[in-house]
Amino acid sequence: SQKIEQNSEALNIQEGKTATLTCNYTNYSPAYLQWYRQDPGRGPVFLLLIRENEKEKRKERLKVTFDTTLKQSLFHITASQPADSATYLCALARYSGGGADGLTFGKGTHLIIQP
């Protein structure tokens, strides 16, 4: 079965620096990969989606890369701010149905941006 690994320990970053989060997956070749943000007591919120034929995608201060050979995605937050502190989840479609049959999530990385 497919497996997703994220660095589950808390990641502490100084404000203004770039935070880089890693998502590795096995036993699967996804058509795309998604990143979500989750704040305490709230549901996940979608951030970015990157397809297998895209190497990189950007949205404001966020950047995602997708290396299907390494089976890895990197999620970057540039010019990080304390408000970026949250848990970030990586997710893949369970099967090839574009996620219509649900997503498999990593356990998440807890990011702390220190002033």
Next chain:
Amino acid sequence: DAGITQSPRYKITETGRQVTLMCHQTWSHSYMFWYRQDLGHGLRLIYYSAAADITDKGEVPDGYVVSRSKTENFPLTLESATRSQTSVYFCASSEWGQPQHFGDGTRLSIL
């Protein structure tokens, strides 16, 4: 406001009781999902639905029942609650191939 609403937000019940968690979305999305989130496991899919009257099992369906008589509603029922079902439950909706929109969850404690 458009969105996805879960109720109740908090629920405490006893083992053996039946409990139903409600999920309502206003986008008319075709697909709806139920996940549970536990420490050490992350989010795991319980059931999903592609349309009204079409449901299918996810990764951890045992002990749960779902129905979808209307596109906008997707209730999740624990027929005989067990302590292992203590968790935070999230409902989500989407269109095919699109990102999922999540509710803020129901925190369920089973004593």
